[in-house]
Every structure is written in C-alpha cells, then in structure tokens.
Amino acid sequence: MSAADFLFAPEVQKLLMVAYAAPDQPFSPSDLAQRSKLPPDDVARTLEHLVGSGILKRHKPKAEEAETVSIDRAFIFHDELRSIALKSFAAAEPVRAMLRGKFKDSVVRAFILGEDKDGTLELLVVHGQSMPDEAAMTAACQKLSKSIHRHLKMHVISNARFNGLAPRDALLPKPSALEIIKLGDTKAPLPVEKIGLLQSAKKKLATLSRSSA
Incomplete structure (x- = not known):
C-alpha cells in the first residue's frame, strides 16, 4: 500500500477525523472505536500504522487506565496533513x-x-x-x-x-x-436583480432608438 493509499484509507480517515477534531485530547482505542464506529480490531491495526508513521503519539497509561494516543504536532508534515484533513474528510x-x-x-x-x-x-x-x-x-x-x-x-x-x-x-x-x-454547484436559483429607474430608462431609450433606426 502506498503512502497516499494509506492516508486516504477509510479507516485512517475516520480515526483522523476524530483525532483532528480535538488535536490536544488523548483518546483510548475504545474511545476511537466508539466515535469512529469502527471495529476494535480495525482501530488497533490502524493505530499501529498511525503511531509508526509519526502522525499519532502514544501516552503511557496512569495506574489502571488504558493507553491513549493523540495527534503528534511534531510530525514533520503535521500542518500539511491537518490542512488536507480540514479540506477533505474531516x-x-x-x-x-x-x-x-x-x-x-x-x-x-x-x-x-x-x-x-x-x-x-x-x-x-x-x-x-x-x-x-x-x-x-x-x-x-x-x-x-x-x-x-x-x-x-x-x-x-x-x-x-x-x-x-x-x-x-x-x-x-x-x-x-x-x-x-461554488456558483452552479447546486440548482438553487439566484434572486432576480431589481433594475434601477435610470437603468430602466436607458434600456427603454436604447430599445426605441433601435426601433426608429
């Protein structure tokens, strides 16, 4: 799988959508599974890739708490990836x-x-x-x-x-x-522009001029 294919895989997009929505918040695998609606096995497998590539970082658990991960702002392409996420799936x-x-x-x-x-x-x-x-x-x-x-x-x-x-x-x-x-992306009609009195008079005068010619 290429880097581009990996980044835009559905599982990656769903996890990054959650992570980039709260870039400073740590998430446990169960939190990510619940929010992304992905099976725990898919979450665990995808997290390995995301942590291994440096996009996410792990946090050591406290006492009996579960291990968590969050966005790694030190990732060399953090700003670019965040921009891509904002402009697309996130x-x-x-x-x-x-x-x-x-x-x-x-x-x-x-x-x-x-x-x-x-x-x-x-x-x-x-x-x-x-x-x-x-x-x-x-x-x-x-x-x-x-x-x-x-x-x-x-x-x-x-x-x-x-x-x-x-x-x-x-x-x-x-x-x-x-x-x-953008204009034209939907079928919503634009409002009919009101023609001012002066514009209306000029339009009528131009029409009369053409008729008498």
Missing part, C-alpha cells in the same frame, strides 16, 4: 454533503472561513432566491457537529449581502478561506 466533505443534500434549493455558495484553536469551524452560507429554513439548518448543523466532533459556527446571508460585503467585513472570505460550494 470537515469540507461532510459540510458540503450536508448543504448539497438538504439545502440544494436555497444555498448558492458556501465557505469554511476558518478554524479557531478549539477546532470550531466558522462557516459562511450564501443563499439565493429562497432562504434556508432556520430550524432545519440548526438541526442539520447540530447533527453534523456530533458526527464530525466539531463545533460549527454558521453565518447565513443573502447573495445580495455577500456581493456587498466591504473589504474589512469580518464575513468577507479571506484568501485562506475554503470555498466548498
């Missing part, structure tokens, strides 16, 4: 799937704005002609939060508001933000 893919599955008729764009030191993801959702049901969005976020073991901070704004964000607005996606849903 955050982006689950959020994208939730929005495209439940809110495909209203969401036109979505971004992961960033992540704080506690692992909370800040999300920006831009809706089109119709606004997502607030109760349904809250329930979906709570369910997803439990699934990926991360807190979610969601901002929902209209497409018009998004297009009018000022450079210093905190919601304006920075270059480091990750766009997980």
Whole structure:
C-alpha cells in the first residue's frame, strides 16, 4: 500500500477525523472505536500504522487506565496533513454533503472561513432566491457537529449581502478561506436583480432608438 493509499484509507480517515477534531485530547482505542464506529480490531491495526508513521503519539497509561494516543504536532508534515484533513474528510466533505443534500434549493455558495484553536469551524452560507429554513439548518448543523466532533459556527446571508460585503467585513472570505460550494454547484436559483429607474430608462431609450433606426 502506498503512502497516499494509506492516508486516504477509510479507516485512517475516520480515526483522523476524530483525532483532528480535538488535536490536544488523548483518546483510548475504545474511545476511537466508539466515535469512529469502527471495529476494535480495525482501530488497533490502524493505530499501529498511525503511531509508526509519526502522525499519532502514544501516552503511557496512569495506574489502571488504558493507553491513549493523540495527534503528534511534531510530525514533520503535521500542518500539511491537518490542512488536507480540514479540506477533505474531516470537515469540507461532510459540510458540503450536508448543504448539497438538504439545502440544494436555497444555498448558492458556501465557505469554511476558518478554524479557531478549539477546532470550531466558522462557516459562511450564501443563499439565493429562497432562504434556508432556520430550524432545519440548526438541526442539520447540530447533527453534523456530533458526527464530525466539531463545533460549527454558521453565518447565513443573502447573495445580495455577500456581493456587498466591504473589504474589512469580518464575513468577507479571506484568501485562506475554503470555498466548498461554488456558483452552479447546486440548482438553487439566484434572486432576480431589481433594475434601477435610470437603468430602466436607458434600456427603454436604447430599445426605441433601435426601433426608429
């Protein structure tokens, strides 16, 4: 198995999803099995590879407690792997799937704005002609939060508001933000733009000019 195949094996992704959700928290094999919903044998076998490669580190147990593991921040590719995890199986893919599955008729764009030191993801959702049901969005976020073991901070704004964000607005996606849903990824219609009086008059004048020519 190549390094790439190993890193993106389903068992590895499920364990790293749990570990990167709380990078400073030690987990016992039973904790990981419960949270990842993997058989204990698969967890034990995958942990050997993750510890052996330096991605996770072991902690000696105290008294009769079970041995635990956690993310090893000293791993040479820690930052890169954490970035990959955030942009794929640990955050982006689950959020994208939730929005495209439940809110495909209203969401036109979505971004992961960033992540704080506690692992909370800040999300920006831009809706089109119709606004997502607030109760349904809250329930979906709570369910997803439990699934990926991360807190979610969601901002929902209209497409018009998004297009009018000022450079210093905190919601304006920075270059480091990750766009997980782009225009055209869903079937959500954009709102019909209102034409101003001056634009309308110019349009009528242009039409009359063409007719008289």
